[in-house]
Amino acid sequence: MAFRTPPEVLLRQCLRYRSVSKIITKPSHSVSQVPCAAASYKTAVCVKIGAPLEVQHLPRPRKLNAREVLISTHALGINFADILTCKGQYQDRRKTPFTPGGEISGKVVEVGAEVSKVKIGDRVIALDFAKSGGASEVFVAPAEAVFPVPEHLSLVDAAATVVSYSTAMMALSRKAKLKQRERVLITAAAGATGLAAVDIARNLFDCEVIAVCGGVDKCNFLKERGANYTIDYTKENIRERVKEITKGRGVDVVMDQVGGDTLLDCIKSLGFEGRALTVGYAAGSIPNIPANQLLLKSSSLIGVFWGSYALSNPAAFMESITQVFEALSQKKIHPYVGNTFKLEQINEAFQFILDRKSVGKVVIKIREEDHPAVL
Numbered sequence: 001m002a003f004r005t006p007p008e009v010l011l012r013q014c015l016r017y018r019s020v021s022k023i024i025t026k027p028s029h030s031v032s033q034v035p036c037a038a039a040s041y042k043t044a045v046c047v048k049i050g051a052p053l054e055v056q057h058l059p060r061p062r063k064l065n066a067r068e069v070l071i072s073t074h075a076l077g078i079n080f081a082d083i084l085t086c087k088g089q090y091q092d093r094r095k096t097p098f099t100p101g102g103e104i105s106g107k108v109v110e111v112g113a114e115v116s117k118v119k120i121g122d123r124v125i126a127l128d129f130a131k132s133g134g135a136s137e138v139f140v141a142p143a144e145a146v147f148p149v150p151e152h153l154s155l156v157d158a159a160a161t162v163v164s165y166s167t168a169m170m171a172l173s174r175k176a177k178l179k180q181r182e183r184v185l186i187t188a189a190a191g192a193t194g195l196a197a198v199d200i201a202r203n204l205f206d207c208e209v210i211a212v213c214g215g216v217d218k219c220n221f222l223k224e225r226g227a228n229y230t231i232d233y234t235k236e237n238i239r240e241r242v243k244e245i246t247k248g249r250g251v252d253v254v255m256d257q258v259g260g261d262t263l264l265d266c267i268k269s270l271g272f273e274g275r276a277l278t279v280g281y282a283a284g285s286i287p288n289i290p291a292n293q294l295l296l297k298s299s300s301l302i303g304v305f306w307g308s309y310a311l312s313n314p315a316a317f318m319e320s321i322t323q324v325f326e327a328l329s330q331k332k333i334h335p336y337v338g339n340t341f342k343l344e345q346i347n348e349a350f351q352f353i354l355d356r357k358s359v360g361k362v363v364i365k366i367r368e369e370d371h372p373a374v375l
C-alpha cells in the first residue's frame, strides 16, 4: 500500500474555498464499468487545481481485482493532506480530475476473489492516500488497507480515528517511548492529531498533560477532554507557563504539530533528557533549531512521519494501528468528531478547517449508518 501523510508546509492562510459545491451530472473523468444494476453514484471531484470541488454523478466503478474490496462509503475523515492536494500544494502533485480523501468508513458490498479478511456487509475502515477517492459514495480499497470497525464504534467515529490516533500513538509510544505518569506538552491540542495525543497520553499512559491551543473556548474544551493544564498561546507565554506549572522542572515529552517559533519554545520547555517530537508545521514555517538547545539539557528532537512507515517499516505501521484498535475495543480512548458536513458541503468543510474553527476531526457524512448500500 502506497501511503503518504500531509506535507509539513501548510500555507493555510492563503487557501480559500468557494462555499457552494457545484452539482453536475456529466462525468469529467471516465471510469471502466461492470455490468450491474446500479446506475451511478455521487462523488466530489477536483476538476481543476485550486478550484472548488464539484459533486458529480459517475458510473459504477470498474470490476474489482482479486485483492480489492468495494465499499459503500458512510463517512470520510478529512485530513489536511486532502485539502493541500486539491490546492496543488501537497508533495505529490495529482493530475486532474481526481477525487480526494484517503480515510473512509463504510460497509463492504463486494470482495475480490482472493479476499478472505472481510465479507459482504462488514463494517470497515479503509485507507488509501496514494489513489484517494474517498469523497464518494463508493470506494475501492486494497484488502490490506481495510480493517473491521470495532463493534461499539459508529461509522462516523471510525472515519475519524486511524490517521490521527495512529500518528499520535506512534509518536508517543514508539518514538518518544513515553512512560506512565510522565509530563507531556502537546501543541495544536484541540486539532485532530493533538486531541488524539491528549487522549492517548491521559488515558493510556496516565500522564500529566499540558495542552496548548488558541482561545478560551478551546482551553475549556480541552479541560473537558482530560487535559490537566491548558495554555492559551494567544494570551500566555508557553515557556513561562510550563515553568510555572512544572515548578521549573520542565516537561518530559513535547509533541508539536505547529512548528514555526512554537517548536523552539517547546524545546526550551523540556526538562533534563526530555524528548521533543516534531510532527507537523501547521504554522506554515519550518523552524531552524539551534543544536545547543538540545545539548544543554541532553534532550532529543525526533521527527515523526507516520505514513512513511507503510512502506519503510510496515510492521511498525501496523503495530500503531493495532494498538489504537486495541485501546478502542477496551474503550480506553474516545475519538472526537467536532463537526460533520454533507458531501455537497465539502468545500465548506475544507474552509472550516482552514479557518481553524475545527476541534477534533471534521467528517463528511456521506450516508446514515442504517441507510442501505448504494450498489
Ligand SMILES: NC(=O)c1ccc[n+]([C@@H]2O[C@H](COP(=O)([O-])OP(=O)(O)OC[C@H]3O[C@@H](n4cnc5c(N)ncnc54)[C@H](OP(=O)(O)O)[C@@H]3O)[C@@H](O)[C@H]2O)c1
Binding pocket: 005, 006, 007, 008, 010, 012, 013, 079, 080, 081, 163, 164, 167, 188, 189, 190, 191, 192, 193, 194, 212, 213, 214, 215, 218, 257, 258, 278, 279, 280, 281, 282, 283, 284, 304, 305, 306, 307, 353, 354, 356, 357, 358, 360
Ligand atoms: N507527521 C505526521 O505523520 C502527521 C500526521 C498527521 C498530521 N500531521 C500534521 O500535523 C499538523 C496538524 O494536523 P491536524 O490534522 O491535527 O490539523 P487540524 O485538526 O486542522 O489542527 C491544526 C491546528 O493547528 C493550530 N494552528 C496553529 N497555528 C496555525 C496556523 N498558522 N494555521 C492554522 N492552524 C494553526 C490550530 O489550532 P489553534 O487554533 O489552537 O492554534 C489548528 O486548529 C498538520 O501540519 C498535519 O499535516 C502530521
